[in-house]
Structure formats: C-alpha cells, structure tokens
Amino acid sequence: QVQLVESGGGVVQPGSSLRLSCAASGFTFSYYAMYWVRQTPGKGLEWMAVISYDVGYYKKYRDSLKGRFTISRDNSKNMVYLQMNSLRVEDTAVYYCARDRATGTYPHAFDLWGQGTLVTVSS
C-alpha cells in the first residue's frame, strides 16, 4: 500500500525541540524528493522544506525558518525526518510529509500526503 505515515507530534513548551518522522511504504522511496508542509487555521498551508532524492541530499527551506528546522532522510529505512528546534507558539500546526509527483527532478506538485501529525507549542 502506497502511503506516508507521520509520527512524533505532541505538546511541547516554547524553546523545546521535537523530531517528526515520516515512514514511506509501497513505492521506491529513494526515487522521490520529499517535503514537509504545515497547516494552520491562520496561515493555511505552508511549504517548509524539501530534500532531494539522491545521494548528496540537496535541501531547501522556507526562509522564515531561519535555521531552526532541519530536514533529513534515510533511504535505507524509507524515512524522512524534520528536526525542529527553538520551537515557538506560532509553529503550532499540523505537519504533513508529502511526496513529489515525479521521480528525479523537482519541485512538482505533491501527489502523496501523510495523515499529518499535530504539533502544539504552548506554555
């Protein structure tokens, strides 16, 4: 079954760290660039980060993250991660991992999404 399953969300205090995980199955994970996208009622859907499919793992981030978040992947485990540091109240959101529609080059549209994991940053 082709799917993405996120985990690792929860309630944390401002300034804390959290690592989100996304497990991929049912497709050749190493062929696809992967993304993290978050959604809030106020700001809607926001692209956060992308990591390329290949060795070397080119990464790109939304500027506003200012180095607080790091995307990574382990092709041997079919996993993609989002390490989130110095969390702020405004990082409260549902975080989705998503797959690029096409193999190889990117970006394209996102054709496969996980169910999302909720991160709540609150004191």
Added chain:
Amino acid sequence: EVVLTQSPATLSLSPGERATLSCKASQSVSIYLAWYQQKPGQAPRLLIYETSIRATGIPPRFIGSGSETDFTLTISSLEPEDFAVYFCQQRHDWPLTFGPGTKVDLK
C-alpha cells in the same frame, strides 16, 4: 514570494451545479499550478497539476485551465463528495506557495 489569491472564499452550491473557482498569482507562474481538495480531518489530495492535467484517478468533471497569473478550477457537475475546500499551489518559484482556499459548501 508568489502570493496566490483565491476567490470566492466560499461557494454555496447544490449537487449537479457547476462550480467555478479562481486562483490568481501575484506574478507569472507559467503553467506550474496545481489544485488540491481537502476534506475535514484529511490531508490534501492532488487533483490537477501543470494547470490542466488530472492526477491519477481524478474524474473528468474536474477541469483546470489558465496560464501565467489567472487560473480556474471548474467542477462541471458537483457530486456530493465534492463539497470540500480547494487550494491552488504554484511550483514556479521558491518558496512553493499555496492559496488560502475556497470552500465549496452545500447550499
């Protein structure tokens, strides 16, 4: 950053009616625009990419059109399962951006 504006914010229609949703970009995105459908408690689902190409399994009643800065998603005849929120998204420039969404609800 490319800002996407969607209108209307809400569209109230009945099953069988035609829905016309608009997405306008603050600068040209060529044809690199996608549409997603999202239902409550679910992740977005890709409907259309590159302006007019239906994703796998998407029925032909979903029709995308436009170019440059003006795009339209038409649902030719609404089915009960089409009542949802629809987002547009551009891949022409970084950062990738989404529109705020149009909610299609039952009249």
